[in-house]
Amino acid sequence: MPDSTTPALDLTPLEPVLDEYAAVPGSLITILQKTQELYGYLPMDALYRIAEATGSSPAQVLGTASFYSQFRFKPMGKHLILLCKGTACHVNGADAITLAVMNELDVANGDTTEDGLFSLSLVACLGCCSLAPVMMIDERTYGRLTPDKARQILRDIRKEEQA
Amino acid sequence: MSIRIAVGEGSCGLAAGAAAVYEALSAKLDGSEAVSLGVTGCVGACFLEPIVDLYAEDGTLYRCVRVNAEGAETIADAALTGDLTKLEPLLISGEDDGFLKRQTRIALRNCGVIDPERIEDYVAAGGYRALRRCLTELTPEQVIEEVKISGLAGRGGAGFPTWFKWNAARSSPGEEKYLICNADEGDPGAFMDRAVIESDPHNLIEGMLIGAYAIGAREAVVYVRAEYPLAIVRLREAIRQAEAAGYIGENVFGTEFSCRIRIKAGAGAFVCGEETALIESLEGKRGMPRLKPPFPAQAGYWHKPSNINNVETFANVPWILAHGGAEFAKYGVEGCRGTKVFAVTGKVRRGGLVEVPMGVTLRDVIFGIAGGIRDGKAFKAVQLGGPSGGCIPASLLDTVIDYKSLSATGAIMGSGGMVVMDEDTCMVGIARFFLDFTTRESCGKCVHCRIGTKRLGEILSRIVSGKGREGDVELLEELCAAVKDGALCGLGQTAPNPVLSTIRYFRDEYEAHIRDHRCPAKECRLLLRYSIDETKCVGCSACARKCPAKAISGELRRSFTIDPDCCVRCGACLTACRFGAVNVE
Numbered sequence: 001m002p003d004s005t006t007p008a009l010d011l012t013p014l015e016p017v018l019d020e021y022a023a024v025p026g027s028l029i030t031i032l033q034k035t036q037e038l039y040g041y042l043p044m045d046a047l048y049r050i051a052e053a054t055g056s057s058p059a060q061v062l063g064t065a066s067f068y069s070q071f072r073f074k075p076m077g078k079h080l081i082l083l084c085k086g087t088a089c090h091v092n093g094a095d096a097i098t099l100a101v102m103n104e105l106d107v108a109n110g111d112t113t114e115d116g117l118f119s120l121s122l123v124a125c126l127g128c129c130s131l132a133p134v135m136m137i138d139e140r141t142y143g144r145l146t147p148d149k150a151r152q153i154l155r156d157i158r159k160e161e162q163a
Numbered sequence: 164m165s166i167r168i169a170v171g172e173g174s175c176g177l178a179a180g181a182a183a184v185y186e187a188l189s190a191k192l193d194g195s196e197a198v199s200l201g202v203t204g205c206v207g208a209c210f211l212e213p214i215v216d217l218y219a220e221d222g223t224l225y226r227c228v229r230v231n232a233e234g235a236e237t238i239a240d241a242a243l244t245g246d247l248t249k250l251e252p253l254l255i256s257g258e259d260d261g262f263l264k265r266q267t268r269i270a271l272r273n274c275g276v277i278d279p280e281r282i283e284d285y286v287a288a289g290g291y292r293a294l295r296r297c298l299t300e301l302t303p304e305q306v307i308e309e310v311k312i313s314g315l316a317g318r319g320g321a322g323f324p325t326w327f328k329w330n331a332a333r334s335s336p337g338e339e340k341y342l343i344c345n346a347d348e349g350d351p352g353a354f355m356d357r358a359v360i361e362s363d364p365h366n367l368i369e370g371m372l373i374g375a376y377a378i379g380a381r382e383a384v385v386y387v388r389a390e391y392p393l394a395i396v397r398l399r400e401a402i403r404q405a406e407a408a409g410y411i412g413e414n415v416f417g418t419e420f421s422c423r424i425r426i427k428a429g430a431g432a433f434v435c436g437e438e439t440a441l442i443e444s445l446e447g448k449r450g451m452p453r454l455k456p457p458f459p460a461q462a463g464y465w466h467k468p469s470n471i472n473n474v475e476t477f478a479n480v481p482w483i484l485a486h487g488g489a490e491f492a493k494y495g496v497e498g499c500r501g502t503k504v505f506a507v508t509g510k511v512r513r514g515g516l517v518e519v520p521m522g523v524t525l526r527d528v529i530f531g532i533a534g535g536i537r538d539g540k541a542f543k544a545v546q547l548g549g550p551s552g553g554c555i556p557a558s559l560l561d562t563v564i565d566y567k568s569l570s571a572t573g574a575i576m577g578s579g580g581m582v583v584m585d586e587d588t589c590m591v592g593i594a595r596f597f598l599d600f601t602t603r604e605s606c607g608k609c610v611h612c613r614i615g616t617k618r619l620g621e622i623l624s625r626i627v628s629g630k631g632r633e634g635d636v637e638l639l640e641e642l643c644a645a646v647k648d649g650a651l652c653g654l655g656q657t658a659p660n661p662v663l664s665t666i667r668y669f670r671d672e673y674e675a676h677i678r679d680h681r682c683p684a685k686e687c688r689l690l691l692r693y694s695i696d697e698t699k700c701v702g703c704s705a706c707a708r709k710c711p712a713k714a715i716s717g718e719l720r721r722s723f724t725i726d727p728d729c730c731v732r733c734g735a736c737l738t739a740c741r742f743g744a745v746n747v748e
Contacts, residue, residue, distance in 0.1 A: 125351035128175050141174065
């Protein structure tokens with residue numbers, strides 16, 4: 001059961017989503033996607049509520065959610081870095097970029113920096129293979145990266161945030 | 164006609180800065196009536212992005228490449244003054260233009276040419292005429308016959324004859340049938356489906372509607388991967404426009420045919436490219452493959468007869484129905500007809516989308532069209548078919564592109580990812596890269612796939628970190644055979660291919676790692692030894708200042724040395740040294 005020491009999550013924004021989709025067969029993934037849009041991640045309380053509304057067991061809901069790489073179970077930082085580990089990026093030195101980003105921010109894959117500014121997610125392929133190696137921060141794609149260029153991009157965002 | 168400017172705004176173009184170019188053009192043109200400004204999709208010449216096409220009053224195309232903000236000013240200026248000689252420095256070179264001119268475009272025919280957000284452009288290019296012909300002149304059986312004559316086969320990788328699947332779904336008993344488009348392009352290194360959806364979404368929609376008519380479906384779904392936000396936006400808008408124009412909906416063209424199309428966004432799982440896993444996912448469950456038979460044509464989505472085709476397959480359909488199956492079959496070779504789109508990436512000079520007739524050779528594509536290897540390096544291998552495919556060495560570059568010939572090499576046609584590698588790419592490293600991927604993406608249903616890929620990955624990791632043992636290669640081969648035999652779906656059955664094909668052609672590299680603890684491509688970090696050549700070192704200390712491990716010491720203006728025990732082999736010294744004094748072995 002959800003941890004009783006954490007403050008209860010406000011589930012009211014979720015209700016319109018459930019009203020629309022809970023009774024439509026095969027909508028669980030859509031509901032999870034909308035929930036993540038609302039909260040930035042999938043809070044446990046929300047998953048229990050979804051299970052209740054769709055008539056599934058919590059294990060079914062969590063089992064489906066944990067199957068797909070899009071879903072997160074921890075709150076996300078302000079900026080989401082999607083670092084491409086596709087084949088073309090690999091051949092063009094994505095490992096060095098990964099190392100540079102992890103060292104610069106001191107985060108591991110799937111984690112968020114201490115200041116809550118960045119979350120790092122290594123992804124299979126962003127489909128911008130001709131610009132490899134690439135990363136996407138929020139909706140913006142940065143191509144033809146070098147370790148220095150990647151570090152500079154992160155520093156620039158951090159500077160902008162501090163300004 | 165006035166001057167028309169179109170900015171290439173596919174994902175690649177936008178990543179290269181097309182949005183800023185558009186803004187700069189828009190600001191400079193300032194609503195001028197003499198010049199119209201619009202967008203187009205991706206022409207596939209990704210190495211030249213951002214691309215701006217200027218059509219003169221007589222319709223002549225001036226293609227400007229690698230345009231930045233300054234270039235945008237020049238283009239706007241040329242358009243406003245009518246002095247098109249100003250474009251000269253921005254124009255595509257003859258050599259680069261050859262990249263496009265030497266292709267044969269059917270699936271990509273409109274990509275980068277029309278505005279993907281305007282249905283009028285698609286209709287003006289002949290769009291929706293094939294659908295009208297099908298609905299008003301042909302029976303579903305005749306449509307299937309035409310596709311049979313064309314020889315079109317599944318472009319997602321399996322190469323199964325499209326007409327056969329359509330026919331099976333049509334003949335399955337039941338009123339309720341579904342047509343599904345697989346746009347879950349998960350193969351890392353392939354992006355042709357994204358390009359089709361972003362650049363010519365109506366072509367996909369028309370192909371799907373023809374397919375729906377052929378099999379007797381009233382409902383169609385496009386399963387798009389979530390990593391393609393722009394594709395989803397463009398497709399949603401295209402569906403809306405096609406509904407408004409009456410191509411989607413009830414009684415299309417006044418006939419009995421009714422169909423609706425909806426989009427389902429995937430949530431990130433490679434296995435969902437497998438058709439039964441995709442169906443499970445569409446039903447809102449974990450994407451785990453089903454046992455076949457029953458095949459989807461008998462019992463698919465909601466256990467109703469369903470037909471699933473890939474985006475590129477559908478993208479060929481309107482052309483086939485407009486020009487006739489026989490015309491399509493003129494391209495290609497016996498048993499493998501039409502064209503195939505490849506996403507050529509990696510170490511090539513000109514990377515992007517290449518559509519060629521079946522039957523050309525790998526050399527034609529990699530050296531003829533993509534311009535060979537960049538930076539004066541040597542070609543080593545080309546990886547085809549992603550995690551299910553294999554690496555083809557230089558000695559087999561004259562292999563003909565058709566399903567059979569490629570399979571004989573140990574690779575596969577796959578969805579068309581073609582990653583070119585040069586002498587700096589470690590083949591053991593590539594095998595490990597793919598096994599890392601399949602280990603993560605295995606759904607876990609079959610033990611052989613779930614645990615077998617994990618063990619394969621562990622052995623490969625051991626080899627690339629210098630801890631390989633005698634007999635590891637044989638162990639890999641044995642385990643590969645077991646995983647192939649013991650897996651239910653294509654993911655597991657083909658997961659060993661990258662390992663087997665690299666062992667087959669690059670066994671010496673495996674042995675160098677295992678016996679000599681040496682990486683011939685100098686890529687495996689843990690096997691590298693960095694040292695400083697005293698004769699070249701001027702003692703500037705640039706390397707020592709960059710070294711994150713403080714492993715470099717020495718005396719200023721004399722020479723420096725690297726302590727191998729402290730060295731973390733990051734290569735920072737190598738990039739820092741301006742005198743070529745750092746050696747790597």
